[in-house]
Amino acid sequence: MNLVTADDIDAAARRIAGVAVRTPLLPCPWADPDRPLWLKPENLQPIGAFKVRGAYNAIAALPDDLRERGVVAYSSGNHAQAVAYAAKAFGVRAWIVVPEDTPTVKVEATRSHGAEVLLSKVGEREKLAAEVQERTGASLIPPFDHPDVIAGQGTVGLEIAADLRADLVLVPVSGGGLISGTAAAIKAASPGTQVWAVEPELAGDTAESLAAGELRRWSVADRNRTIADGLRSQPSELTFAHLRAFVDGIVTVSEDEIRDAVRTLARRARLVAEPSGAVATAAYLHHAAELPAGVTVAVVSGGNMDDALAKDLLG
Amino acid sequence: MNLVTADDIDAAARRIAGVAVRTPLLPCPWADPDRPLWLKPENLQPIGAFKVRGAYNAIAALPDDLRERGVVAYSSGNHAQAVAYAAKAFGVRAWIVVPEDTPTVKVEATRSHGAEVLLSKVGEREKLAAEVQERTGASLIPPFDHPDVIAGQGTVGLEIAADLRADLVLVPVSGGGLISGTAAAIKAASPGTQVWAVEPELAGDTAESLAAGELRRWSVADRNRTIADGLRSQPSELTFAHLRAFVDGIVTVSEDEIRDAVRTLARRARLVAEPSGAVATAAYLHHAAELPAGVTVAVVSGGNMDDALAKDLLG
Known part of the structure; x- marks a missing residue:
């Protein structure tokens, strides 16, 4: 299986x-001085998450004639807004397929970027997206299972390696696009830096898969137990191959640890992170004994929450 | 009176x-598309406010033999932490004089950067700081009334002008160090960009002074009415001269508008801003009719709040 290369990620950096x-690394004087912590605040991207990097790179990499026909995606989360935002930047149409029970606030956020939102019944999103593709010639932009998406997310790692010689980089894992690209970039630029994945215990399929050396599937019901709603996907064969090639270890964090990290990021680092965006910081704060020592970077991957959750976690 | 020059600010940029x-400008897709908004998130500085720029530049500009004797400042707010942090970066001692009723959390934050905290009775802070200076040979680092401090804060404007050709830059004003330096930098690099000051109505001495063409003093009791506790100082002759030379206009914002801006920054821009840090955004959101049109930058100057206020504003 072909893995994403440093050249692919360099090309993505030029496109995006x-x-x-271009987020900075933020030093944290409040952290353990023996393990200096830097945050990579991807919650500050225009749609509130790193996803805009991969979506934009994938759309930019389409041949011009294909791109002009527009793009389609299915997601109710940050990927939907990322594709809508990136399509708008190119001036092409975007169709976003979302479950019919998606909260109105998320639908409106996606529409606000100019996308056409299509509501799908449970289990019919692929069918609806395929219909859009057939009717319009639009290209499907997957959330993580695509080399151009992985290369786009990898620019996070490229920027970290350019800014700091870290001993350890902590990255959330769900479908694995972010950590695949980030780890590929960091291992190319700084082979001595360890890259570790972090996931919620309650959606710990990747930790189990890495231990087993093969993909282990968890039920949707199991994965949906975590508050970190952006981390309920599972790696694909492609991202799992990157994980096995480039990732040095994985830790899982509890729901209480995630909540504590959201609060700590708000109060000490002045960043609003969603639970999924706070898991790497949670690992730093609560799992020091399991992690390599030294200069640490935690990727804060996103900051989108509905008002009720924000009130609960920040209030 | 000699004003800070572009060369002074360039030198400061090299020092700091x-x-x-080096904070990025953050685009805000949720803002009015006819007045695109970019945020300059100075709340992400290591001590949570822009103040570290001026404090560090002022300490860096000291002759080596003087700097080695340490520095002293009086402040209970962001300037205290900035001086402590900058002194630590140089490995020199810092004495910070704070009012004896300063909340423990602020005292601890200052101590955590290695500073020695001295508690002063009301009206005795200058005397206490002078005693420290006499005893130790430490240099006083003022919060705004000094060319090196102004030049350091001016790097905010230098960075804005390097990143974007804006029509309008909105900057909070209190003692005036930030806006003096920022406006000097922007007018040198981009004379067509307007720089406007923003202050709370309840501490609106600067608006009155600019209208009168001379400094008008408000009582401490009056200025202390605003929730924006970082904006209760008044310009000095030096900063007022910069304001008259470089600033195009001023708007005042209400307490409700400030609270709304804090909430908007958290929910839409994923930034925790303190009330003082949110006034420029409040002007953008609520005073469009008074402001020049076009591409706008709002400086988010700080993000330090105690837990009770954060709970009130973000919950």
């Missing part, structure tokens, strides 16, 4: 310049 | 590189 924010 | 975070 001026669209994705 | 690697200590202050």
Whole structure:
């Protein structure tokens, strides 16, 4: 299986310049001085999550004639807004298929970027997306299972390696697009840096899969137990191959640890992180004994929450 | 009176590189598309406010033999932490004089950067700081009334002008160090960009002073009415001269508008801003009719709040 290369990620960095924010690393004087902590605040991207990097790179990599026909995606979360935002930046149409029970606030956020939102019944989203593709010639932009998406997310790692020689980089894992690209970039630029994945205990399929050396599937019902609603997907064969090639370890974090990390990021680092975006910080705060020592980077991957959850976690 | 020059600010930028975070401009897709908004998130500096730029530049500009004797400042707010943090970066001692009724959490934050905290009775802070200076040979680092402090804060404007050709830059004003330096930098790099000051109505001495063409003093009791506790100082002759030379206009914002801006920054821009840090955004959101049109930058100057206020504003 072909893995994403440093050249692919360099090309992505050139494409996304001026669209994705070139986020800085933020030093944390409040952290353990023996393990200096830096945050990579991807919640500050225009749609509130790193996803805009991969979506924009994938759309940019389409042949011009295909891109002009527009793009389609199915997601109710950050990927939906990322594809809508990136399509708008190119001036092409976007169709986003979302479950019919998606909260109105998320539908409106996606529409606000100019996308056409299609509501699907349970189990019919692939069918609806395929119909859009057939009718319009639009290209499907998957959330993680695509080399151009992985290369786009990998620009997170490229930027970290350019800014700091870290001993350890902590990255959330769900479908694995972010950590696949980030780890590929960091291992190419700084082979001595360890890259560790972090996932919720309650959606710990990747930890089990890495231990087993093969993909282990958890039920949707099991994965949906975690508050970290952006981390309920599972790696594909492609992202799992990247994980096995480039990732040095994995830790799982509890729901209480995730909540504590959301609060700590707000109060100490002045960042609003969603639970999924806070898991790497949770690992730093609560799992030091399991992690390599030294200069640490935690990727804060996103900051989108509905008002009720924000009130609960930040209030 | 000599005003800070573009060269002074360029020199400051070279000094602070690697200590202050080079903050990006954050685009706001949720803002009015006819007045695109970008945020300059200075709340992400290591001590949670822009103040580290001026404090570090002022300490860096000291002759080596003086700097080695340490520095002293009086402040209970962001300037205290900025001086403590900057002194630690140089490995020199810092004495911080704070009012004896300063909340423990602020005292501890200052101590955590290695500073020695001295509690002063009301009206005795200058005397206490002078005693420290006499005893130790430490240099006083003022919060705003000093060319090196102004030049350091001016790097905010230098970075804005390097990143974007804006029509309008909105900057909070209190003692005026931030807006003096920022406006000097922007007018040098981009004379067509308007720079406007923003202050709370309840501490509106600067608006009155600019209208009168001379400094008008408000009582401490009056200025202390605003929730924006970082904006209760008044310009000095030096900063007022910069304001008259470089600032195009001023708007005042209400307490409700400030609270709304804090909430909007948290929910839409994923930034925790303190009330003082949110006034420029409040002006953008609530005073469009008074402001020049076009591409707008709002400086989010700080993000330090005690837990009770954060709970009230973010919950």
